[in-house]
Amino acid sequence: MLEINDLHVAVGGKEILKGLSLSIAAGEVHAIMGPNGSGKSTLSYVLAGREGYEITSGSIRYRGEDLAAMAPEERAAKGLFLAMQYPVEIPGVTTMNFVKTALNAQRRARGDKEIDALGVLRLVREKAKALHISEEMLKRALNVGFSGGEKKRLEILQMALFEPTLAILDETDSGLDIDALKVVADGVNALRSPERAMLVITHYQRLLNYIVPDRVHVLSAGRIIKEGGKELAHELEAKGYAQIVKDAA
Amino acid sequence: MSALVLPNRRVEDWKYSDLRNAIEPAAVESAPTAEWRVDVSGAVEQSPLPEIMPHGRHGEMGVVAAARATSGVFLHIGKGERGTAHLELVTAGHGRTLIVVEDGAMLTLREAAAFGDFANIAFDVVLGVNAQLDHIREAAAHNDAVRVSDYSIRLAQGAAYRAHFADFGAKLSRTELHIALEGEGAEAHLSGVSVLGDTGHADVTTHITHAVGNTQSTQLFKLIAGGKSRGVYQGKISVAEGANGSDSRQTAKGLLLGERAEIDLKPELEILADDVQCAHGAAVGDLDPESLFYLRSRGVPESEARALLMRAFLEDAVAEIADETIRADVWSRVEAALAELSA
Numbered sequence: 210m211l212e213i214n215d216l217h218v219a220v221g222g223k224e225i226l227k228g229l230s231l232s233i234a235a236g237e238v239h240a241i242m243g244p245n246g247s248g249k250s251t252l253s254y255v256l257a258g259r260e261g262y263e264i265t266s267g268s269i270r271y272r273g274e275d276l277a278a279m280a281p282e283e284r285a286a287k288g289l290f291l292a293m294q295y296p297v298e299i300p301g302v303t304t305m306n307f308v309k310t311a312l313n314a315q316r317r318a319r320g321d322k323e324i325d326a327l328g329v330l331r332l333v334r335e336k337a338k339a340l341h342i343s344e345e346m347l348k349r350a351l352n353v354g355f356s357g358g359e360k361k362r363l364e365i366l367q368m369a370l371f372e373p374t375l376a377i378l379d380e381t382d383s384g385l386d387i388d389a390l391k392v393v394a395d396g397v398n399a400l401r402s403p404e405r406a407m408l409v410i411t412h413y414q415r416l417l418n419y420i421v422p423d424r425v426h427v428l429s430a431g432r433i434i435k436e437g438g439k440e441l442a443h444e445l446e447a448k449g450y451a452q453i454v455k456d457a458a
Numbered sequence: 459m460s461a462l463v464l465p466n467r468r469v470e471d472w473k474y475s476d477l478r479n480a481i482e483p484a485a486v487e488s489a490p491t492a493e494w495r496v497d498v499s500g501a502v503e504q505s506p507l508p509e510i511m512p513h514g515r516h517g518e519m520g521v522v523a524a525a526r527a528t529s530g531v532f533l534h535i536g537k538g539e540r541g542t543a544h545l546e547l548v549t550a551g552h553g554r555t556l557i558v559v560e561d562g563a564m565l566t567l568r569e570a571a572a573f574g575d576f577a578n579i580a581f582d583v584v585l586g587v588n589a590q591l592d593h594i595r596e597a598a599a600h601n602d603a604v605r606v607s608d609y610s611i612r613l614a615q616g617a618a619y620r621a622h623f624a625d626f627g628a629k630l631s632r633t634e635l636h637i638a639l640e641g642e643g644a645e646a647h648l649s650g651v652s653v654l655g656d657t658g659h660a661d662v663t664t665h666i667t668h669a670v671g672n673t674q675s676t677q678l679f680k681l682i683a684g685g686k687s688r689g690v691y692q693g694k695i696s697v698a699e700g701a702n703g704s705d706s707r708q709t710a711k712g713l714l715l716g717e718r719a720e721i722d723l724k725p726e727l728e729i730l731a732d733d734v735q736c737a738h739g740a741a742v743g744d745l746d747p748e749s750l751f752y753l754r755s756r757g758v759p760e761s762e763a764r765a766l767l768m769r770a771f772l773e774d775a776v777a778e779i780a781d782e783t784i785r786a787d788v789w790s791r792v793e794a795a796l797a798e799l800s801a
Binding site: 257258259260280281282284285286291293296297299300301302307310311312314315318367371 | 746747748749751752753754755756757758759760762763766767769770771772773774
């Protein structure tokens with residue numbers, strides 16, 4: 210589903226990713242772990258198509274297509290979803306209105322029929338409940354005044370609504386207490402399916418106790434330096450990044 | 459007859475709206491008297507202008523309009539009555555309008571400016587004790603129009619003036635308000651949006667005087683400028699000596715969509731009383747790239763995302779319009795203008 214080959218990415222002229230290769234098949238959950246500054250967020254942004262992240266060499270193929278050639282909205286319409294580490298606050302746009310606009314924009318791009326306001330409301334209500342998202346929260350301006358946990362839950366709600374083919378979760382565990390983490394992880398696990406792939410980006414092993422990955426990759430200084438099964442996450446937790454980086458060198 | 463000297467950028471108050479650059483003095487001098495289509499309902503009475511007009515304060519062009527207009531519109535609503543009036547200019551030129559809302563009366567005034575010529579109107583508005591005026595002005599986009607509206611508004615004790623100004627730009631568009639809070643408990647709440655593209659210009663200049671204590675004023679103006687347009691907001695608040703307990707709030711924000719557009723915001727405070735609350739803020743920015751990316755990453759196409767963010771930027775100012783129907787009307791015009799700007 211996702212084939213990243215020898216990817217080099219520069220931000221503001223500085224090379225952050227330095228030859229990253231990664232392959233994810235449908236139905237798989239992969240985790241990328243790495244210390245601060247290793248390039249984790251750069252990878253998530255370059256996959257989602259954020260401006261200012263320049264691919265200097267290498268390639269990203271998503272479902273056989275060149276991902277880099279697509280606008281961010283096109284990627285979304287084709288089933289790519291990035292749950293952001295810091296979801297933005299947008300005063301003046303209600304959460305419900307935003308969700309409806311985004312959902313219908315994706316449907317329109319795919320040639321599906323748009324869903325009316327009532328239909329969207331019904332859909333949202335059904336998914337929001339499991340994530341402990343209240344009606345009141347949906348009426349508020351997008352992410353404005355939301356707690357860290359509320360923001361992350363809203364990201365997962367969108368993921369549940371958009372039903373992406375490839376979901377990237379960027380530090381979804383940051384700022385969550387253990388209860389919120391469980392709610393979020395349950396939400397993510399409910400979306401695991403043979404047709405869907407996930408890439409979980411995290412600094413800590415904690416999240417991976419709840420979202421158990423098929424593969425774990427360790428990212429350091431812009432490159433994958435070690436790969437393994439879910440036990441690699443535990444090894445990292447026990448030894449620390451410094452030791453793993455040293456061992457790999 | 460000595461040649462008329464038009465306000466221009468050398469005059470501080472007209473720095474960002476050079477009338478001399480927009481129209482020939484001869485065209486101003488030869489302009490006819492403006493005519494309106496007036497629709498009234500409820501207890502509103504319409505009659506010719508009275509011989510004696512109130513002595514409200516006007517700006518330079520308001521004085522010119524008052525001197526040159528040979529006739530005008532007089533709307534009057536009696537004590538405790540209610541009504542609505544719809545004013546639409548049908549013949550451009552110099553005009554004069556007097557609106558009197560007697561004690562305890564309530565008037566809703568809608569004003570449409572859609573002409574494509576030179577119009578210079580002086581409005582005198584007098585609100586009696588506990589009188590209320592809700593005023594909505596919509597000025598359609600018109601690249602050739604030069605329009606100046608100069609309002610003098612006087613409020614007696616407990617009177618309330620609520621106004622919203624939606625301006626979509628002209629060659630030169632100047633809305634000038636001189637508001638005098640003359641009685642205790644009087645309040646003025648102004649809001650407005652300017653949505654400008656191409657070579658559009660819109661200037662809102664307000665001067666609110668808290669002449670006595672325990673008066674209140676709020677202002678919330680949002681300006682969006684794309685293309686080579688220019689949006690201007692100048693707001694002066696004067697709190698007179700002894701006008702203690704006055705409360706004045708003023709916010710103006712601009713959104714610049716290109717390097718060739720310009721927004722000028724100039725808040726000004728003149729406080730001579732001791733015990734007053736005044737807060738003001740002004741800021742000009744660009745569309746937030748993070749917000750834009752967030753929306754696009756969720757599948758919203760770029761132009762739609764831009765329009766959505768612009769709408770969000772204007773939201774609180776338009777929300778100030780109390781009447782739901784009028785608010786929806788203004789939104790539909792705003793959205794049409796935004797669609798053009800974000801295309």
